[in-house]
Amino acid sequence: xxxxLLFLATCFLAYSNGANDNFKGVASLFGSRTCNYRTAxxxxxxxxxxxxxxxxxxxxxxxxxxxxKGIVPDHFAGSEYFLLAVAIGAGLxxxxxxxxxxxxxxxxxxxxxxxxxxxVAVGSQVNLAALGKGFVLPLLLSPVxxxxxxxxxxxxxxxVRIATGVTKEWCICVxxxxxxxxxxxxxxxxxxxxxxxxxxxxxxxxENCRERYxxxxxxxxxxxxxDVAHFLSAGTVSFARGLNDTxxxxxxxxxxxxxxxxxxxxxxxxTMAIGGLLNARKVAETMSEKITTMNHGQGxxxxxxxxxxxxxxxxxxxxxxxxxxxxxxxxGIGLTTGKANLRMISAIVFSxxxxxxxxxxxxxxxxxxxxxxxx
Numbered sequence: 020x021x022x023x024l025l026f027l028a029t030c031f032l033a034y035s036n037g038a039n040d041n042f043k044g045v046a047s048l049f050g051s052r053t054c055n056y057r058t059a060x061x062x063x064x065x066x067x068x069x070x071x072x073x074x075x076x077x078x079x080x081x082x083x084x085x086x087x088k089g090i091v092p093d094h095f096a097g098s099e100y101f102l103l104a105v106a107i108g109a110g111l112x113x114x115x116x117x118x119x120x121x122x123x124x125x126x127x128x129x130x131x132x133x134x135x136x137x138x139v140a141v142g143s144q145v146n147l148a149a150l151g152k153g154f155v156l157p158l159l160l161s162p163v164x165x166x167x168x169x170x171x172x173x174x175x176x177x178x179v180r181i182a183t184g185v186t187k188e189w190c191i192c193v194x195x196x197x198x199x200x201x202x203x204x205x206x207x208x209x210x211x212x213x214x215x216x217x218x219x220x221x222x223x224x225x226e227n228c229r230e231r232y233x234x235x236x237x238x239x240x241x242x243x244x245x246d247v248a249h250f251l252s253a254g255t256v257s258f259a260r261g262l263n264d265t266x267x268x269x270x271x272x273x274x275x276x277x278x279x280x281x282x283x284x285x286x287x288x289x290t291m292a293i294g295g296l297l298n299a300r301k302v303a304e305t306m307s308e309k310i311t312t313m314n315h316g317q318g319x320x321x322x323x324x325x326x327x328x329x330x331x332x333x334x335x336x337x338x339x340x341x342x343x344x345x346x347x348x349x350x351g352i353g354l355t356t357g358k359a360n361l362r363m364i365s366a367i368v369f370s371x372x373x374x375x376x377x378x379x380x381x382x383x384x385x386x387x388x389x390x391x392x393x394x
Contacts (some may be wrong), residue, residue: 021099022275026286028106029271033287034294035113036125036264039302041295041346043122043254044147044325046306047318052054053249064292066254070261071288074269075281077262077334100389101136102271108132108382112260112374120301121370124340129267131378139383161328161340165347169324170355176320245315252322259329260341265291308347309363321348343371 042049044066045059054062109128116123137145265287272283313321325348329341346367353359 021103023104025099025103026272026278028110029268029283030102030286030290032106032110032113032271033290034298035117036112036268037067037291037296038298039113039122039294040125040260040264040341041257042299042303043306043341044258044260044322046303046345047313047321047349048249048253049303050307051249051313051315051318053246053315053318056300056303056319059065059253060295060303062250063257063299064255064295066257067261067295068292070263071256071265071291072261073258073285074262074265075284076287088323098140099274101386102274103138104136104235104382104386104389105129105132105240106271107385108135109376111381112378115377116370116374117298117302122302122306122342122346123305123368123370123374124342125264126340127371127374128378131375132382134375135379135381135383136386138379139386141236161332162343162347162350165324165328165344166351166354168328169321169348169351172324173317173320173352173355175273176316185329186261193379210356223246245319249315249319249322252319252326255326256329256341256345258327261288263332263341305363305367306345306349310349310360310367311356311358313349313352313356313358317352317356321345321352322349324351 034200041063042060044064048054048062049059109125109132112125112128112131113125134145134147265284268287268291269280269283272278274278275283325341325345328344346364350359350364
């Protein structure tokens with residue numbers, strides 16, 4: 020019975036993780052109006068699921084790291100009550116943040132729950148030194164590194180666009196109801212042709228009233244090239260997130276020796292996908308609209324930065340937070356363009372600061388209650 024409860028608690032954590040994290044890789048697609056919400060979350064779901072499945076083969080280092088061995092004595096790390104409390108404590112922390120629209124780190128929540136349960140279980144025997152080097156340091160450095168890399172990377176990419184002669188065209192929004200959009204080659208039957216001018220106007224929906232790249236490069240439309248690159252970078256981020264986060268959650272199921280761990284990966288991947296499809300909207304709005312405004316090129320740069328850092332961290336076994344890297348990348352772009360929402364960033368950073376103690380309290384409380392009923 021306890022192992023069945025552990026499996027359900029792990030799936031709950033995976034659901035919470037998907038609801039809070041799945042959209043982060045495609046936030047710039049929605050924020051720059053490259054696509055609508057449904058298309059963005061569909062892209063995120065498919066690529067995250069693919070990353071989760073591939074983590075069976077590529078992320079064994081993280082699977083071992085999040086078994087909690089080396090942090091608390093092995094006989095506690097292998098206790099079903101300990102792991103059950105960790106899963107529920109971390110899952111509750113992440114789902115509460117999701118319902119309030121704050122993008123937090125599942126890695127941070129898991130770390131906090133492990134600490135809380137460990138302190139209740141063994142007190143001073145918790146190896147805090149191992150936590151500082153193997154967990155906390157990468158979590159603190161990742162957003163700072165992402166801000167720096169995104170800000171620096173945007174400058175040469177912007178210079179390349181200028182050097183290749185790719186220009187921008189701007190829409191004109193008129194009135195509260197009607198929107199007039201500048202289009203170089205209107206195909207709509209509603210296009211208004213101007214006599215003696217190559218400029219044409221067309222009434223369109225608000226979501227289509229946005230900045231676009233004009234001209235062509237190597238025979239392809241500049242905007243088409245950017246859209247493809249943007250989708251590829253977003254897919255890469257989501258794939259990397261699934262690759263990095265899935266083994267952290269599946270590690271809770273290592274105790275169940277009779278369970279083929281591949282089925283554990285499949286269950287986590289599936290519930291993670293469902294969580295993203297059903298409960299990602301509030302976090303999506305925060306990530307896409309409230310951190311910074313962005314165009315296609317800026318969104319692409321943020322995604323490229325996130326993908327590079329998360330993939331490298333996964334391959335080397337560093338438990339970085341995709342959340343911290345993704346938010347840091349968006350913030351780095353916002354600082355470079357001068358459009359960052361400092362108030363929202365402050366609120367997000369505060370939510371990060373309370374994630375670990377909140378998960379520690381919940382995890383420790385649940386472990387204490389479970390042991391009280393089953394001494």
